Amino acid sequence: MTSDKKTVSLLTDIFVKKGLQDIVLSPGSRNAPLVLSFTGHPAVKAVSVIDERSAAFFALGMAQQLRRTVAIACTSGSAVLNYAPAIAEAYYQKIPLLILTADRPPHLIDVGDGQTIRQNNVFANYIKKSFTLPLEISSEEEKQEVNRLINEAIDQTQFPEPGPVHINIPLDEPLYNLTEIPETGTIEKTIGQLPEPSGEIIHAFLHDWRQSRKTLILAGQGNPSEKLNRLMERLAQQEQVAVMTETTSNLHSPAFMDEIDNLITAISEDELTDFQPDLLITFGTAVVSKKIKKLLRTFPAKKHWHISPSGEKRDTYFCLSGVVKTDAESFFTRTENDLTENKSHYRDFWKDHKQQVLQKRNRFLSEIPWCDLKVYDILFREIPANSHLHLGNSTPVRYAQLFGSFPKFRYFSNRGVSGIDGQVSTAAGNAFAETGKINTIITGDIGFLYDSNALMNQNLTPNLKIIVMNNGGGDIFRFIPGPDTSRQREKFFATSHPWEAKNIAQAFDIRYFSVRNETELTTVLQEFYAVNRRPALLEIFTNEQNNAQILKDYFRFLES
Incomplete structure (x- = not known):
């Protein structure tokens, strides 16, 4: 019918x-x-x-x-x-x-x-x-x-x-009438094949590649691709190439520069021109880091090529010189043998810089008290392997970039518009579509409360794990320049509040856990991730004043 x-x-x-x-x-x-x-x-x-x-x-x-x-x-x-x-x-x-x-x-x-x-x-x-x-x-x-x-x-x-x-x-x-004789249609192909990039475009790109002694490949948000990952790893071995990724790029290798904000924070004024690329190559969608956008807009590449199947002119860094109309995997497969290595110290500049920054980061993390930064350090180590990890806006996805990209995760985040609306609902849909994987969403308290109707859904699956970072408001406004010193910060920007997620979780039959210190967190995670017939929510309480100050101290420490 x-x-x-x-x-x-x-x-x-x-x-x-x-x-x-x-x-x-x-x-x-x-x-x-x-x-x-x-x-x-x-x-x-x-x-x-x-x-x-x-x-x-x-x-x-x-x-x-x-x-x-x-x-x-x-x-x-x-x-x-x-x-x-x-x-x-x-x-x-x-x-x-x-x-x-x-x-x-x-x-x-x-x-x-x-x-x-x-x-x-x-x-x-x-x-x-x-x-x-x-x-x-x-x-x-x-x-x-x-x-x-x-x-x-x-x-x-x-x-x-x-x-x-x-x-x-x-x-x-009338709207409710039924019939036993459905209308039948036919399949029509209304679109053609995506054309290959022209020889002229390929020639121009290869010319810029061969001229460059400092080539920066920057990957935006994308789906995992083993083939693209291998192609990028091989290119990252070339002396003039640095491959820069984020968690949401879903590309993983020790050879990649996967902690962009850490690395850029630690670049001194004297070093900036050493890191300024001759050639910038981008693919994928959004890039989280505001620091890389500022750096590449202030010190733009001489040439910028963007790779996009639709031919989208994504001029994020205001220096776009060409677009290759294809996908990154196909393009680098086609051109790999022509992407010759040039004599350069660029790769080693980034490699040495990354090693120094990681040492400083780990030293800082080992000495800090209970705070958001400490919580993320624990979570990324303890969340089970082979998981899907959803990073909420605004602070969770930014904190994640400070810890690099873990191969044990497939990363998701709503970075198209980067809004806080719908992030729990999105993770719930993802979990529903793939019940064989643990799906963890890390969201701030405001993001969770704003999307609490996500729990008014009878399709929620037991593999959905919701982690709410409750620091009493929109914590990003406590450390970004401008609102962090405003008289209206708490009421109108951070929207300080006393609310908790407990009663909301209980109303929708979600298992609820809460922690307020490191010992409680490491103890409860095993039970939180234990197999159960219901989804689970873990609310982590931290001090809003500590969080902002420690994060500011962290970046100052990297700069020192």
């Missing part, structure tokens, strides 16, 4: 034929045909999440993990707008979402009908493309056009790079 709405029935049929499986539905009446059709198809895996904002982030987490398109579907009106934060994150993080929004018929828009807003192209700035289905299919020609439109929408979620695509679906009453 399926909805008698032909547009929805056809959409469901093509959805399955194109190989899609997953949809996250939120309750409503106008989207009843979508609910009836998708849940009625045996090949569709449908889940229900009440809160649309949380539902969209839950689907984003699923798509992060599965690396395939996941659909979301909601009713009309303000429900649609609640999708916006996750859609923006998916757009900038390049996550494939298919957004299905039920709508009123055109004649009911702007006449005072309930749950009605202007939904056509409502996400215009944060989607790859938007489509609107007709209210009815009344001819074979109309059916073929809708068939083509649906195929194109699904294809666009993956090509040339993943991202969100919107289909708005006007629906008239």
